[in-house]
Amino acid sequence: MANSKLYKGSLNTIILKLLEEQGKMYGYEITQKVKDLTKGELNITEGALYPALHKLEAEGLLDVEVAKVDNRLRKYYKLTEAGEKETVNRLAELEEFIRSMQQLVNPNWSIK
């Protein structure tokens, strides 16, 4: 597994990006989607995921929808209007960060 410390600062951006693509998702689904997309390289722990989701919800970037699934309730998260704008900003910031890191570690290679 990749060094999780490197991903820690990007967790919120990862969540926002996934929700932008998928529309609405629930907690367990997010952990599995990240695992699938990174081929098991990145494993988001529940102890990190849910506090991040709750914080984004409290900040007004995420909205929730509760639905009954089988014999239980499921909490779906989706982006609010403010969340959509924030996602664009954070992705731009992340891209800029990756570009700067690339310049530092491998100046001859570029992501365009």
Added chain:
Amino acid sequence: MKLTKEDILNIDKYLIKKGIKYIDIRYELIDHLVTEYQSMEHYPDLESFLRKRTAWCRVIAEKRANSIHWGYQKSLLKRVLSFFKTPPFYGVLLVWLSILISIKAEYGSVLMNNSMFWVFIGVVLFQYVDMIFWGIRSKKESKMLSISTLINIYSLPNIFMYVVGILESIFQTHPNCATLYFTIALIVNIAALIEVQTKRKRGLKEYEFLKSSMV
């Protein structure tokens, strides 16, 4: 393996036993635990599965309280700002200022500021009565984290009351400062009252829904 209603009920009981008493946290944890368990290739014993996950369940419950607290402070500030975006607010402010100017012209600035102080105390007292009344009347509050911590919204506006004593000498020499101070204090405290009532109404509705929908 699909868990039965009884299994889900046992998970709920287990979480309550482990100190996670709030329904608005439990239902999300239950869904996660059930989904994870059902997607396993080899099903362990349910209790040992739950035991391994108790620690992060507790962490989530604790951190949730923190995010709710800061979310509430933010929503209070948003409520205050929303006043200034509503045209009727300026009408109310105009009437308020007219009354103050009339009192000042007739009786002087000391009486004007004293009147403001008592109006402010009235609003704060109303908050306390509201807290006590709900604390006694509704047991539902203690079952929903989002409602039981609602009174935190009052903590920031109440600072205005605690600071009055410190600023008393300034207010005596600069009566205009007192007028401005109490006007801001009133706006923030009224915003807090509205925010608490709105959130409580929504929270109780959510509680009824969760209670009736959970196993």
